[in-house]
């Protein structure tokens with residue numbers, strides 16, 4: 057009787073914990089199952105939060121070294137990084153967040169089971185923790201088991217010299233050199249972390265652009281900014297193998313001219329994407345269908361082929377983003393409750409936390425061209441922004457893509473200071489169909505980074521920029 061629940065969430069990442077809270081708010085008896093001893097999943101423990109903590113620390117260090125003098129700030133003695141303290145502070149940030157989640161679970165009266173969940177059938181889940189077993193009965197189950205780093209043929213991740221993002225967030229000492237396979241989001245964020253503190257970083261990217269799924273102009277501009285950190289960027293280069301060569305990592309790749317090149321570094325970080333994680337769930341026992349790419353198959357209601365079992369977050373199709381998982385957690389709780397919630401998958405913003413930051417929502421120029429959709433582009437550089445000049449953050453631009461007929465905003469692409477926060481306004485504009493004119497006629501505080509948007513909207517509407 058005790059272990060009977062209305063809804064059981066398996067996995068305590070942003071999808072699982074958000075969904076569990078929403079389900080209790082709707083009056084359900086809820087259990088949350090997590091195999092690790094801390095809650096929060098990838099994002100809180102080994103993803104978004106620790107990565108941002110290290111990015112912030114290293115940006116301070118970089119500014120102290122490169123920019124303080126220009127501001128007139130001098131300090132005596134040599135600037136140095138206490139690597140142990142750098143990692144300790146990050147661990148502290150993670151602990152604050154995981155402690156916050158324990159508090160939230162208690163406050164919302166959610167029963168947390170620590171252990172590996174595996175289905176017995178479609179209404180029963182076994183939770184195994186160090187040999188101790190609990191049996192949970194659920195009217196509904198939500199699979200929120202997330203993702204794990206993936207690899208490529210010839211690359212054997214040994215977690216010692218050939219590492220993933222997880223190990224890279226807790227290295228024992230500052231590496232002198234690091235090769236990063238993959239110039240996607242993880243690749244460029246962690247390249248920034250290490251290059252800013254003086255590690256010799258090389259990114260090897262298979263396509264001809266960094267962050268290749270975003271608007272191509274963003275990748276180009278980001279390459280220029282990262283090159284200023286002395287990051288070596290090898291595009292159109294395909295990694296063939298990576299191996300621990302005893303105290304070093306040796307990587308061989310096919311360069312853009314088709315020549316095989318071998319390089320070594322202290323570490324090789326593999327950042328070539330992540331795979332849906334359903335190992336040990338025993339989905340066959342419940343009869344849940346998985347696609348060839350390992351993702352759990354769901355319909356528009358996020359319901360699997362087994363009607364009482366839903367799935368959300370990284371384990372299903374769509375961008376592997378924490379806010380997408382959170383939105384789906386809320387969505388699924390409301391669907392179970394008989395409501396008709398809505399997620400606009402076209403308007404989920406994507407952010408890269410380099411400096412300058414990169415943020416985008418909606419269609420890229422490449423997508424519009426491919427689909428034959430007419431558009432007008434308005435592009436305003438941060439070098440022309442008074443706010444950006446005041447903070448010496450003049451790299452980057454705001455680009456808005458607008459339909460010439462009605463002024464509908466089709467896409468917004470930003471590389472610049474605080475782009476991650478500036479993009480929010482454009483999500484509102486697109487979701488509620490505010491036109492480009494509507495966007496340039498509202499008031500923007502001066503001087504702010506968001507003013508660059510106003511100018512870009514003006515330019516896309518055929519008018520000249522009026523701010524500095």
Ligand code: FAD
Pocket residue numbers: 066067068069070071072089090091092096097098099100102103104105107171172173174200201202203221242333335336337368369370371375376377378379380381409
């Ligand atoms: P997860 O967060 O992966 O959580 C799944 C949980 O399920 C895990 O805790 C796992 O232990 C548990 N689990 C799995 N199987 C079982 C089982 N059988 N029984 C019990 N528990 C189980 N996204 C952003 O939006 N912004 C960012 O800045 C960002 N930065 C990132 C940085 C890095 C280095 C990485 C790796 C990822 C980053 N992401 C970021 C992506 C983000 O972390 C994921 O999209 C997000 O965590 C997905 O949430 P989820 O709830 O689907 O799954």
Ligand code: NAD
Pocket residue numbers: 208237238239240241242243245260261262263266267268293294295326327328329330375376377406407408409
């Ligand atoms: P990704 O898909 O963003 O990038 C992987 C990159 O590796 C691609 O550019 C791809 O072309 C390249 N690649 C693939 N095979 C290669 C090879 N053989 N040689 C060289 N390059 C190769 O994946 P990721 O960076 O590992 O990130 C995984 C997920 O985590 C992403 O889906 C992302 O959304 C999420 N994440 C998000 C954030 C954020 O929101 N700020 C931060 C980190 C991670």
